[in-house]
Structure formats: structure tokens, C-alpha cells
Amino acid sequence: MIRLLDLPTGERFPLLSSTSKGVPDTYALRYAIVALRSPGRSPYSIKLHMYGVALGLSFLEERGIDLVERLASGMFLSRDELSAFSERCRLRDDKSTLVVGSYSTTRYSAFFSYLEFRLGPILFRATPQRRTEIKYDLKTFQKLVKSQKPGLNSSVAPNERLGLTPEQRALLLDVIDPNSPKNPFEVRLRVRNRAMVMLLFTFGLRAGEMMGIKRIDYDNRSVPSTLSIHRRPNDKEELRPEPARAKTRARMFNIEGPVKVSLEEWIKDRAERGRFPAARKHGYIFTNEDGDPLTLRGARKIFERLRECYPELGRFCQHVLRHDVNDRLWEQGAKMGTDSAELRADAIQLMGWSEKSTRPEQYAKTAIRNRASKRILSLQEKDHTGR
Secondary structure, three states: OEEEEEOOOOOEEEEEEOOOOOOEOHHHHHHHHHHHHOOOOOHHHHHHHHHHHHHHHHHHHHOOOOHHHHHHHOOOOOHHHHHHHHHHHOEOOOOOOEOOHHHHHHHHHHHHHHHHHHHHHHHHHOOHHHHHHHHHHHHHHHHHHHHOOOOOOOOOOOOOOOOOOHHHHHHHHHHOOOOOOOOOOOHHHHHHHHHHHHHHHHHOOOHHHHHOOEHHHEEOOOOOEEEEEOOOOOOOOOOOOOOOOOOOOOEEEEEOOHHHHHHHHHHHHHHOOOOOHHHHHOOEOOEOOOOOEOOHHHHHHHHHHHHHHOHHHOOOOHHHHHHHHHHHHHHHHHHHOOOHHHHHHHHHHHHOOOOOOOHHHHHOHHHHHHHHHHHHHHHHHHHHHOO
């Protein structure tokens, strides 16, 4: 099981417990500190990786596999065992449905990074000849691990996330209008919910980034108004069970039009004395019905409600909007004749990715596929007409 340890700095550090009494797994703890935390991963990212480690260790236990014995022998895992673990990574904990494709890959890769970490002390104690043999076996094993990675052999995973269709976009913007008869939310929370969805729809923010926005991050005195996204890893105000963290780089957006109107309406609602009584005690913009900082679970309920009331939105969630804003960016760029390099640079700035990231192309799959399909159709028409 994974539990969170509150550090004096305010950081919540994920621990993998090896027993029902909550005793930390010492090897997993070393791995989390040395291989994950020291390079600067966020607590949320560390937690995701530790879930992969926990899943892998559970898989070994179910099959009666002695990890140390396998590592020392250089046998590691067989192709069949890797294939079985790959399939397990695709499933939720209760094995009922599939998880998101990227999450299955993260869990799979995290466990094998942990195995290589555990191999370190074994190599250190081995004789020079044996060390050479194990390293050779490891290279062969790494190729096998890569070949069995979830989703590797499919360019379109059956459960991959894509952006919205034009019809879904129109429906979403209609039903979040506080005055719409189709709005499924409690009246007093409609303005808040629209502001949240509009920010996600417009800027493709991560859930943690949105939940971490404070009043000081929004400047409506400048022209145009601006909204900043900051990383605050040791924020003393952050007391939520699941801390809201910005995983990507800090950045600033110009904000105007409908998204600005919706945000200012919510800030006005939030400030009214008595409506959200606890809101004056902290600086976070988004609150629950009592005024306390809204939790990630509370934010997820908004999307659950929209999916429940409007099944035509499909597998709608916050991250779908992150894909969708990239689709719209690339679609607009194609209409304007913008080259791919410039579009990629815009996407990196918008999302806060690194310059070497491959995310821009991954997140704009729908727009890129549509563009490729149109070109192929155009080629077919030319071939048919001979022009």
C-alpha cells in the first residue's frame, strides 16, 4: 500500500508499506529518495512510480518469484512473465477495466527502473567476471522489456485519450453556462464550475496546476490581464490530502474574452461574505462549498457529473481538455499555414513542456491524423484526375 508522509517542509512524501501495519519497504524507500526525489520529481510523479513498484512486487509475490534470486542469477523475467505483467499494468487494481494507456506504460517502466536499482548492490558484490555476465544478460533483458511495453505495438491504443469533436465542444460550452437549463450542477456552484472548465478548456492546464492557482497569480490590472502558473513544492498553505502541484514549468498566459469573464465572476462570488465562509483563510482561488481549498477529488466530481448527464461527451475528463487544446492549436495553425516547428514551439510554451519533449505530437494526435488524412485524400483525387 502507498501512504503519504508529511515532512516538516510541507511536502507529502509517498511511502510504499511492505506490511499491513504500515512499515515502509526499505528498498522502495531508498529507490524513491535516490532515483526519484533527488533528480527533482514531484511528489505526485513519485507516487505514480511507486504504484508501479507496488504492482510489480505484488505480481512477483503472486507468482512466487524471488526477486533477489532472479537478479543474482541474471535470469530476470521470462518473455511470458513480462507479457503477463504488461497485461496486468493495463488493468485497474480490481482488474475490472483498462487504465489510461500512458498510465499503464508508467507503471510498467517504473517497476523495471526499480529492478535495475535493486541490481546495483548485487553487481557491487559480484566478482568482475560475474559482473560482466550479469551486465550482458541485463542488456538482453532490457530489449525484451521494451518489446513487451504496454501499447508499444499499437499506434492507437483502444483506451487512448483524444480531444473532443466539434459537436462535443459546442455541447460542453452550452451545458456549463450558469444560465443554461441544461446545466447539471447545483445553482450556487455553477459559476465556479464554469470558471474551472473554461480555464482547462482554454489553456489545457493540469488538474494540479489549476488547483494550485492563487489570487495573486491573476493580475487584472495589467493590459491584457495575465494568469501565472507557479511551482510551489513547499507551500505552507497546502494542507490537502492530495497536494495540488504544478508538474511542468512555470509560465504566464494573457487572459481575455469569455475565460476572463468566467474567472472574474467566480472571484466575485468567492469574495461575497457568507457565501463561502472559509475562503478568506487561504489564497487559493478555487474552493469547495464551504470555502476550503477544493480538493482534486472534488474537481474530479465535476467531470463525473458531466459524463453522467451527457454520455455523448464520451470518456470526458480534465485530461481530455489538455489534448483538445492541442488539437485546436494545431487545427488553427494548419488553417493559417503555420509550419510544424512553430506549432510545436507554441505547444511547448502553452503546456510548460521541455524543449526536447515529444508531448506536442502525442497530445495533438487527432489534429495531426486529420491533417494527414486530408493530404492523403488530396493525393488520391489528384491520382484519379491525373492533375
